[in-house]
Amino acid sequence: MKILVPLKRVADPDNANKVKIPASGATIETTGLEWKPNPFDEYALEAALRLTEDGKAPKVRAGEVVVVTFGPKETETTLRAALATGADRAIRVDAADDKLDGHLVARALKALVEREKPDLVLMGKQAVDGDSNQVGQILAEQLDYPMATFAATMKEEAGGLLVGREVDGGVITLRVKFPAVVTVDLRIVAPTSVYSMKTAPAFKYNDGVRFAALPAIMAAKKKPLAEVKLADLAADQGLRVTYHGFQAPPARKAGIKVKDVTDLVNRLKNEAKAL
């Protein structure tokens, strides 16, 4: 099975207070930010690795996992980490972070999918910076592929996948035929979430994503990392989303103590205007 996993780097969500907005409000200051792979994309990579191995012998790879990211040269760190974790090959689509939106990324990915011809595009349900939650859906639409979003479980079968999605009141199972687009939710890295046809049904994974072993980090340098120009994938680089300005959420005011219930009701009515 050949799987394409798009990865995005995001500002470290644990250090959100480092996000600075200059007085003009025209942009977000990216210097000094610490970057991490988008967690949902890491889950997608883990799921892709699980689909291309026998869980009890993960060193023997079955199939190919190709990772792709969009961004400047520095984003190659994210790709190298993915290669160290087990991906076979990486592609960086050279682009400026602020010259992209979900639609453009989906259009470029479509061209890439037509070149690479993967059986499956596996990606995070959304990136935790913009939380747009749209690239997977737009991509499937553009490719006219079957799609399953928010996958919580995946089971490989001949020529396709059984995908479990958690919905209100239960779990719905979808059968998707390859080639397909699947976006994953956080439950996909639970111990019994993903089974390739090689992995025994009784096998249990460790909870969460696997970590890159140190020798693999050194060896990842030798794995291929190709650069592609955005223009080669998308002739029209127009954006559908325009940002008009950024502002930080207002600082929270300190709380107050109310004397009694009357005081509380009074303030809710007159100050907070909540009643």
Next chain:
Amino acid sequence: MPATLEQSFMKALFHGVIAEDMIFPFPETPKEERENVGVMLDTVRRFFNTNVDSKKIDQEHRIDESVLTGLKELGLFGLQIPQEHGGVGLSTHSYLRVMQEVAGRDTSVAVTLGAHQSIGLKALLLFGTADQKKRYLPALATGEKVAAFALTEPGAGSDAAGIKTHAELSPDGQSFILNGSKIWITNGGFADIFTVFARTSPAEEGKKPKITAFFVERGKGVTSGPSEHKLGIRGTSTTEIFFEDVVVPRENVIGEVGKGFKVAMEVLNNGRLGLAAGCVGLSQTLVKMAIERVQERRAFGRSIGDYGMIKDKIAGMLASLYALESMTYLTASMVDTKADYSIESAICKVMGSETLWSIVNETLQIAAGIGYMQDYPYERMLRDARINLIFEGTNEILRAFIALSGMAGPGKALVEVARAMREPIKGFGLLSDFAVRKARSMLGRERATRAHPLLSREAVIFEEYAGELASQTEALLRKHGRDIAEMQFAQRRIADEAIDLFGIAACLARTSRAIEKRGEEGARREIDLTTVFTAMAHKRLRQNASDYQKNDDELRKAVAVRAYQDGAYPFDLL
């Protein structure tokens, strides 16, 4: 002056020479290595966050098998083993950085990993033949086999001459028969391969034994005693190891027969640096805890971080940690460039363990009541930190080592000068060298010209006391000659001066680089920490320098000797 002098920054300093080229510019990690190690640290952090519970390790006196397996799978047992043998192939610098991270998270794990690869298998890396490496390294790199270093015996620690364990060549000459025992062996309970030091010459009174290093596989005749109960690092396995008629094949000799002492020294020189990096890591964790605590804890309506006595502690911690980190990684580059770093690494071990001890003590003090409670990590960290002042050579032994091995060069030079004066023509070159150096030190001091001008005050202090170290060394040697080996009060002062001087030198080099790269404002933190550390060191240097002339050494000796006779504190105010 011998040309080899320049191979060691500190040895040159004892001659009064500031070998600036050895420390300027401060070493910088190549970009690719920085990236690689960055990803590795991320792996380490994630693994420790999800899998390692230090409190549990401390309480259960063991590291869970699943944690050890995880560490092995991540490649943490083969950090410096070359990639061709299945390891990660890290440089010394990167190795230390990874060990720093590990020690910052759990000391028992760090010591277990360190015993395996900082010393346990180090002899194989440094002295092993191609065949020995091929035979042992792959299994050691994956952690399938674990190594341990077995030198210490009840009657022999740093004093390797007291080793009783002996190995005799078998009649057919193909193997050695090993008998004896070793104590306090880290990883002793489960290690598969031991680097063992044994005498290969008969014990003769007053004669130095010939020591040989061997690889000994656990097998027939090798047994471990029960796990020792310890103050700290309770997750590590510390046991006695017994060897009873163990047959060791001749090809398991490390280096040459009879040259084991050199093997032990090289391994320990190298291993001490890993320990210093561990001290950096744990100190960083503690400093973070202290900073959080002082901003959280309120007293008299203010956070205690607002008070001067607390600020004083925090500033002191940061400055000595900065110096320690600078010294450790400066020495790492000396290892990687194959300079002589024996004095430097001993300095890093002493400075590292004492800085950590002071930081852990102050952090516990800042935490006050909760610092003393077992529900919080402070007391465990204090217990864990304590071992560093003891193992891999006590700080007292290392101070003697720093002083004596630093003074050995000048001592030899003085002897040669004396000889040259008897044969003036043959010794002309030597005498003129000596004359030039002498003239230079009389006319003015050696200069640290490559320190950034913003650090000129600190550089002057360094130059002044570098001169002081050299002239004091020469004065002591002229006065006492060989007897200096017995002069421990003086050795202690010389060693402390050397430690402080190396600390200032490392700060000067690192901060100069920072200023060159980021300008004065960009390097404000580094500049201020250098100033604070140098001021702290300056006070000690001044004190030590004046104590050579005026001290109560003899009185203190007499008091101690009398106490030995009294056998206890001699008073009772009843």
